[in-house]
Amino acid sequence: SQTIHQWPATLVQPVGSPLSLECTVEGTSNPNLYWYRQAAGRGLQLLFYSVGIGQISSEVPQNLSASRPQDRQFILSSKKLLLSDSGFYLCAWSPPGFRNQPQHFGDGTRLSIL
């Protein structure tokens, strides 16, 4: 069966520090991968999605970037964090090449910027 892992679960970082959040998927090949941000008590904002290695689409301009160095690895990064980057970051995957398939989410990383 397929599983998705995100780490770390929680992270506290000072303003201006770099960021690297990692997401890996097991049990499937060439998944579609997604990064979302969820502000407290709010909905899901799609940040990036990827349909293959090295293929990244950005949905909103921001202080963050994403990379997909391996088929089942998705990384969210920042060179200098802002206070506004605080939030709950979720990684998700969906089957490749099929439409109308649900997205499957990891348990997220809660990021607090001080």
Place this chain on the structure above:
Amino acid sequence: QQQVKQSPQSLIVQKGGISIINCAYENTAFDYFPWYQQFPGKGPALLIAIRPDVSEKKEGRFTISFNKSAKQFSLHIMDSQPGDSATYFCAAEDNYGQNFVFGPGTRLSVLP
């Protein structure tokens, strides 16, 4: 046109009651409508999904009703339980598989 509107923002229901959450969309290219359930500190998980070729889908205590002409769909939770307390998101995907959007969410509290 890519948005999905969801109401209410929050909902309080007594144990055993019916919880109803409504969503509406504009984009007629949407043809897949999943609902997700999210508990605090966890990622959303698929609850139930429907396609517009049916008007209703039921799985246990959860039912989706779909009105294609009105471009509305709703989630009904029968015999609501305290364990159903969570945030619920409706979502929609278009028939090209390229646009997947979430509603803003509804926080449901079921009182014991």
